[in-house]
Amino acid sequence: MAQAKTLTQNEVDQVLRYIATKQRYAIRNRAMLLTSFYSGMRVGEIASMRVCDIRNEDGTIKNEVRLSSSQTKGNVGRVVFVNEKLRTELASYLHFHKPKTNTEPLFFTEKRIGFSANTMTQWFFWLYKKAGISSASSHSGRRTFITNLANKGVGVRVLASLAGHKSLNTTMIYIDTNDDIKRRAVELI
Structure with a gap:
């Protein structure tokens, strides 16, 4: 199997423009895409995150996400550092999303349930395809x-x-x- 495509900044911008103009859940989709590019997390890790993984009790976004062993590949917990750009994106997303509880999934499908790793993998595939980026996959970010x-x-x-x-x-x-x-x-x- 070929490696996932590494995107240029122009290609990332192309996908972001597509999201902004053609997507029903633009704020969520932008946050999901940029979580991949700004954190380097695996798609399964992104899909497994809950609101409490990224939001402090005071409502601010954490500087570090502590993924449990059940959320990672190889069943070894790890720390993901969250840069200012991603903190800003996630804060904007949560301002829009307004989760009811801290234990609900961070990202949700149209049916208001959390993404599975497989569903999110398919979501990334179709996003890139519709945005006109060939050879990109959920691993591209x-x-x-x-x-x-x-x-x-x-x-x-x-x-x-x-x-x-x-x-x-x-x-x-x-x-x-x-x-x-x-x-x-x-x-x-």
Whole structure:
């Protein structure tokens, strides 16, 4: 199976424009998409999150999401760091969504139930397809997150930790390269 496509900023913007103009649940869809790109979480991790995982008791968005072993691949809990951009997106989403309880799913389907990992995987597939981005999948946000950080000089050990990988080799597979990246690299000499 081919690796998920790493999206350029122009492609991410293209998907965001599609969401803004063509989507019934635009605020939710934007938050789901950007959670993938800004956190590097797996689709199953995103689908498993509840409101209490990301919102403090005072209503603010947490700086860190502590995923339990049941929410992650490999049954090992991990911490996901939430940057300011994602905190802003999630706060906007929750302002719109207004959950009744902290234990309800963070993201919900049209039927007002939580997404399963499989349902969310299909959701990402169709979103990218309808937005005109070929070869993208539910893993594209995660792969783009890791690649972008690597291109900004973040070391592979930090990347592995952020991704929840046990092996540096696994993380290295995620890092995409292209001719523009190589051109910029040789100019550093």
